Amino acid sequence: MSSLPMQMWKQAQPLLKIPTSLLKKEVLNPWKQQRDKVVFIMGATGTGKSRLSIDLATSFPAEIINSDKIQVYKGLDIVTNKITRQEQCGVPHHLLDIVNPNVDYKSKDFCLMATHAVESILQQDKLPIIVGGSNSYIESLVSDPKYGFKFNYDCCFLWVDVSVSVLHKSVSNRVDKMVQSGLVDEVRGIFDPYNSDYTRGIRQAIGVPEFDTFFRTEHHLDESDRDKQLQGAISEIKENTCKLVNKQLKKIHILKHLKAWELYRLDATEVFNNGNEDVANDAWHKMVTQPSLEIVTQFLSNTRNLDPNFSARRVLRNMIEQNHPLIATA
Template identity: 30%
Template sequence: MKKTVIVIMGPTAVGKTRLSIDIAKQFNGEIISGDSMQVYKGMDIGTAKITEDEMQGVTHHMIDIKNPDEAFSVADFQYYVQKYIDEITSRGKLPIIAGGSGLYIQAALFDYNFSEQKRNDAFTTRLEQILDEDGAMALYQRLKDIDPEQAAKIHPNNHRRVIRALEVYETTGMTMTAYQQKQSKRSPYNLLLIGLDMERELLYKQINHRVDVMLENGLVEEVKYLYRQGFEDCQSMKAIGYKELIPYLKGEQQLKDSVELLKRNSRRYAKRQYTWFKNKMDITWYQVKPETINEKFSTIFADLAGLLKKK
């Protein structure tokens, strides 16, 4: 018997967290955070990490398991997600994955094999030298020449992912794009994939409002603390919500400009998320609006109840 897993996907700020809580309460579930940045301790406001009150007693996993200076790869994400699915199922509960980037979710649910991607320390050292001597754009341009599709998914300043994609090409002879396309199209799980969507203009308003609330709740102070702890160059600080505020903390940019960049990057990320999910996974989509969200959630509960009976 395949283990049943509910997965709630969609762009940022669309209502996935609230839906996951309601589903967990209704169907005896536990939640696995699909957000690879919520694994980091002390990164609460910028990642929109759920609070204890918001959990409403529902058990959550994959939150606060790493320090900000620790790496966390797609393979790590896959390991933890699969581990928690097994543990939750063994307790007679229903695993529910909420949120996350398309690649990470797909890698975990379709059991991507990362074992072929051996590291070549000498090659990695050469890439790091290029980064130091010629800058991030020189390295990023190399990836664009080799694998433009993968380069389009990675920010030029995300050095770790740029180097990793170049390593895959060096060690396997395949681009990261080709490697991902080669992976299994079948999942070892019985997946119930739910997608929340919202009209673009309304979603962008929600995103902008969310950023304003984060700032009111102390986002600048959170980033300042992490910056002063020496985490500026860590993988965790490359996340949206953190990297945009570093120039302000360094006195290189006005706060209003950093905030506007944060909102723009958040909107663009939402658009990329939506495109990925639409193109890569077979998801049942539900259009939501703030004023009708309760009614829409009731429809989702009814649909899930029918699907779960068949499993």
């Protein structure tokens, strides 16, 4: 989820006009090898991945697949910072808030469920958008031969990036807002004094184990010590969130620079550096939404300098038939 409030979000406006005749030629050419298209949105926690996914899914006929290994669990909506129903803007979301919180959800489970979701979305002539911060899960899905992702699909990878120092400050502020929204009571609701295992299920989420000592001792402390203990837990959550940011960025750099994944970097630092709501919105549109729409439109219409086997399929056909505003009618 973006660390910016929902009221700051603006839906993306159509940016490109692609000649319909060219699109039809590419979409309907029966002699070209055709593979279905899948868009991935990657990035560290708190960079605005969910915001961008909604921008794209409200501009293209698309549905969203969650690739966050914690948000897949039911419950703890504040801790896991799940996108709300209102924020989803009516866009169908898959693999979100569906798994029993006590189940140990693994990479192989994600790969199987995500592959099924991709196919179900494509069968509706829509574009699958896979979004989340669990980059190791995405790597397994794309690279493991047993899932056939590279063979069956053409993939476009968008990377929403924010400078580390700015992002650390932003996610720390986000923790404070989560506390104000009821984080402590939400975690207290699942606290079990007889269970100190925080390695499985939703209990491994950052924001849960950090409160263990506080919940065990709060009734034996005076107000001053209780507050110190609470602030210590909150500080630990901030520290662990920043560590997660660093780990996620390290993985992305490995994928891009060592494994040669073609990741399109979108620098959103200016958005998070600006405290003015309108200016931040304008920066998001200019630095993230607009280039993302251009990249995805070119990806779907094969106007990028890519492998010649890349060709548009059902998504663009559906856009043409519906006279989608991103496509010129001339």
